[in-house]
Amino acid sequence: MDERPFTLAARIRTTDPAALGAALTTLLPHGVVTCTAEGWRVEAVLEGASARDLNRMLLSALWRIDRRATLHAAWTSAGTTEHFFDYTARGTRPAQTPETNREVNH
Secondary structure (H helix, E strand, O other): OOOEEEEEEEEEEOOOHHHHHHHHHHHOOOOEEEEOOOEEEEEEEEEEOOHHHHHHHHHHHHHHHOOOOEEEEEEEEOOEEEEEEOOEEEEEEEOOOHHHHHHHHO
């Protein structure tokens, strides 16, 4: 299967923010990693075959550091956003764009 770019927007809760923060900056060197009261907010672009594969890769890396970490992730590619909570898929929706947001607000 061909690899394609996915935009990640995620919330990560953790019991070890320092260790997880260091790992996130290594895993996502071109991403934006922001500390929050609960853990981390992450925005990045990654290449992969599917959102499920990328989500599994990221969560597995997080759990090697903090087994109690949780991942709420939205992966967007080709106009579709796939939502995950940890390994569980939570649904697929059309991606929100500035144009669709404007239509909803009018």
